[in-house]
Amino acid sequence: MKLKTFFAAAAVVAALASCGPKAKPVSEQLVGQWTGLDSVKITVVDSTGNQVEQSFVAPVELDYLADSTFTAIIKVTDSTVITIGGVAAVNGEAVTFTGSMACSTETMDLTGDIMVLPESITVNFAAVNVAATVNHKGKAILTRKPAEVTQ
Secondary structure (H helix, E strand, O other): OHHHHHHHHHHHHHHHHHOOOOOOOHHHHOOEEEEEEEEEEEEEEOOOOOEEEEEEEEEEEEEEOOOOEEEEEEEOOOOOEEEEEEEEEEEOOEEEEEEEEEEOOEEEEEEEEEEEOOOOEEEEEEEEEOOOOEEEEEEEEEEEOOOOOOO
16 A cells, blocks of 8 residues: 555656746747857968967847847947858757858858857857958857836
């Protein structure tokens, strides 16, 4: 009798535990507006074959839509803005993306990944312009923008 009671209690506990709130899929967790800082390193091979590197940290705003497309703006200075756009592919917890990155007069191919953390996302990306021998690598740490209050 005691063994049956134990199994019955275990079954009830298991049933209650499975009724708890379920985590949203990663594709739903990403939807929304994000803000943070982006650490970027630009490598250029000059006409003599030397690599010249420049690094900076700039604010970034990212808008991720329910159809897995996203746009982002990296504001380097008041007059220098980098525009990014792409499509993400979500496979379980893994998120990768492809797209393009527009800087001044150049547009570069973009690839990267997004890691969803409990309170933020981390976006790693690389953009390449083979013809101009320019490589951009970046890592942005973003938090969800608070919802705007309307009155």
